[in-house]
């Protein structure tokens with residue numbers, strides 16, 4: 001499937017995913033371990049999922065569109081016998097939503113079969129694909145992962161081992177990838193030299209597990225061993241576990257996506273030594289110090305606003321209350337293709353508790369404002385339920401730049417903070433006051449422990465080269481991507497938000 005550059009750089013190709021892999025079947029059949037792991041990673045992708053198993057060197061699998069519980073029945077899992085397996089959940093926006101793009105990808109080539117599962121976005125995928133296509137490669141999907149698989153297969157022919165082929169491939173890749181590769185004999189985990197996306201290792205009896213997040217290890221009863229280091233390749237085979245450091249990792253700045261802590265990861269995961277729950281609570285504490293207000297209760301927008309609301313409450317002394325109830329059976333609002341559908345599903349998903357809110361001055365915390373659909377509805381919903389005042393606090397800075405590393409952020413023209421000052425956003429939402437987490441406090445949110453994170457969506461400081469075509473692909477909406485915005489006017493006292501700097 002050859003694609004032209006216009007199509008390729010459309011935002012439809014963006015993905016958010018979760019990966020899981022297991023070597024060994026002494027405690028739990030690999031397919032069942034993957035099933036449990038994928039259920040725990042479902043928040044990372046709800047569009048398609050798949051499991052590939054390796055039965056004495058023969059790799060087969062099952063994947064489809066839908067949730068993990070819809071795609072896999074006991075019958076299917078029982079048929080997936082093997083000694084190791086890899087698995088994947090995927091989310092992309094509407095256009096890229098086809099079965100061929102689901103993972104793991106299983107490829108047959110001259111050395112046998114290879115399966116790969118990948119989380120993250122490459123920034124040079126188009127260049128890599130074009131180069132491969134010019135040499136006669138034919139692609140069946142539009143995802144970056146196929147280009148990675150192709151490179152590994154090509155490098156394998158001239159390498160002594162599959163891990164050497166992975167290492168050689170990593171030298172040609174730019175951008176974000178947390179990768180699981182399964183060959184007939186080995187399970188390999190690799191994380192890009194910046195460590196954009198998380199990847200950790202666990203142990204279950206004699207079995208070794210890799211997962212995007214530690215919550216997936218817990219779901220299988222496995223113990224957490226450690227995070228995979230940026231630029232590290234970990235190989236598991238019948239001789240045990242050994243690690244290689246990619247030649248590429250030398251001078252790279254560690255750049256774990258800070259949005260993993262803010263929104264993306266599950267609250268019970270620990271990433272690179274930092275608890276997601278604690279970091280979210282800390283963001284709430286920072287908001288309470290930066291943007292105090294007299295109020296009767298603090299509430300959080302479920303799910304990721306809740307931890308920050310608890311932190312705000314602890315720091316301010318204002319009681320925490322449950323003010324909004326979420327219908328857990330409705331998917332993420334964000335992924336609905338049109339604005340009208342998004343607005344409608346906020347209503348379906350969230351319901352205010354009138355008995356808690358009536359007559360109260362309310363501080364409400366959400367994790368982010370992207371297009372402004374959710375907060376707009378939330379403020380209205382709280383007022384309709386009788387709230388006397390609504391003070392909106394956001395546990396991330398304003399989004400003003402697109403992400404090229406795998407977080408689905410729309411083109412700049414659709415980002416509300418690009419088009420409006422914070423005063424204006426406050427006004428548009430109808431809130432009495434608005435405060436965003438100041439960008440210079442992101443490090444404090446991670447307790448100053450983190451050795452490096454990527455905050456490009458808030459700062460525009462991309463840790464890697466971004467090809468020109470990619471930049472312009474995100475420019476739509478009448479916003480000139482090339483220029484930094486003129487400084488916005490400062491928020492006044494009634495609107496506590498601070499401008500990004």
Ligand code: AMP
Pocket residue numbers: 263301304332334335366367368369370371372373374375407408409
């Ligand atoms: P919006 O309604 O467009 O302003 O988006 C903000 C809401 O979407 C927040 O409540 C977030 O919890 C959620 N959100 C933010 N970023 C993402 C993302 N990349 N994928 C899915 N949901 C998101």
